[in-house]
Amino acid sequence: GQNIDQPTEMTATEGAIVQINCTYQTSGFNGLFWYQQHAGEAPTFLSYNVLDGLEEKGRFSSFLSRSKGYSYLLLKELQMKDSASYLCAVMEDYKLSFGAGTTVTVRA
Amino acid sequence: KAGVTQTPRYLIKTRGQQVTLSCSPISGHRSVSWYQQTPGQGLQFLFEYFSETQRNKGNFPGRFSGRQFSNSRSEMNVSTLELGDSALYLCASSKGRGDTEAFFGQGTRLTVV
Numbered sequence: 677g678q679n680i681d682q683p684t685e686m687t688a689t690e691g692a693i694v695q696i697n698c699t700y701q702t703s704g705f706n707g708l709f710w711y712q713q714h715a716g717e718a719p720t721f722l723s724y725n726v727l728d729g730l731e732e733k734g735r736f737s738s739f740l741s742r743s744k745g746y747s748y749l750l751l752k753e754l755q756m757k758d759s760a761s762y763l764c765a766v767m768e769d770y771k772l773s774f775g776a777g778t779t780v781t782v783r784a
Numbered sequence: 785k786a787g788v789t790q791t792p793r794y795l796i797k798t799r800g801q802q803v804t805l806s807c808s809p810i811s812g813h814r815s816v817s818w819y820q821q822t823p824g825q826g827l828q829f830l831f832e833y834f835s836e837t838q839r840n841k842g843n844f845p846g847r848f849s850g851r852q853f854s855n856s857r858s859e860m861n862v863s864t865l866e867l868g869d870s871a872l873y874l875c876a877s878s879k880g881r882g883d884t885e886a887f888f889g890q891g892t893r894l895t896v897v
Contacts, residue, residue: 709886718874718888719827763827771840772817772876772886774827 680775682764687781688754696749696778698764706767710738710749713761713777722749722762754782786811788877788889796895802863805892807875809856813887815880816858818850821872821891830873833858834880865896 679701688694700708707726711719725731725740725747737750751758761777789808797803809816818830829842833852850860856877862869872893876886 711888718890721885721887724885765827769840770815770817770832770834770880771829771842772819773829774819776826 680764680766680773682762682775682778684776685779685781687783690754690756690782690784692754694751694754694780696751696762696764696780698747698749698775700745700747700764700766700775702745702766702768702773704768705742706769708738708740708747709765709767709772710736710747711763711765711774713763715760719763751780756782756784758782788875788887790873790875790889790892792892793890794893794895796897797865798897799865799867801865802861803865803894804859804861805873805875805894807858807860807877807889809858809875809877810887813877813879814856815878815886816852816856817876817878817886818858818860819874819876820844821874822870827874830860862894867896870894870896 682698709724710722712722713719723738730739735752740747759782761779763777764775765772791806815834817832820828831841831850832839836852847863852858872891874891876888878886
């Protein structure tokens with residue numbers, strides 16, 4: 677099974693940068709995903725990493741180190757609409773296991 | 785392109801009853817996964833189907849079951865409902881063969897009273 681840990685809450689100012697860390701332990705690994713979920717809505721896909729390194733997609737970047745069981749999601753130029761829960765998830769055998777999520781609050 | 789459709793959106797059931805939830809994946813997607821989301825436990829994996837075959841199953845009791853039809857639509861069934869089954873049930877669809885993105889439906893909010 678997986679142990680997936682991420683911080684519970686983070687607060688940042690509009691325009692700033694926030695980094696959400698995720699550590700995991702898994703017996704198998706087919707990729708790491710980040711999802712964004714606004715309250716009352718379904719999760720939406722942000723990024724996917726299967727190889728070590730940084731993947732950049734506009735204001736969002738995700739990094740993976742498989743040897744360390746570590747990933748982070750970097751949110752740049754924060755906007756108020758980025759206030760949401762961010763979920764780290766690990767894929768193993770067609771099964772996505774999610775962390776508890778990090779609630780990011782963006783303040784003006 | 786239509787997204788993942790889950791029906792119904794909201795449901796209220798009584799303890800002991802059973803319930804069937806439906807998920808229609810994105811056209812061309814053959815994999816459907818089901819998840820239960822609660823404030824206390826977060827998103828928990830229930831099961832995954834691809835081409836009518838269950839490929840993986842989470843740690844839920846046998847009261848939770850599912851199936852997938854030849855058109856890739858999937859249903860999940862919960863029998864003998866308990867209060868603790870109250871949750872948001874989400875399904876996600878993907879192509880299912882090494883693809884990188886799973887799209888979630890809006891979910892079915894089940895309340896057991």
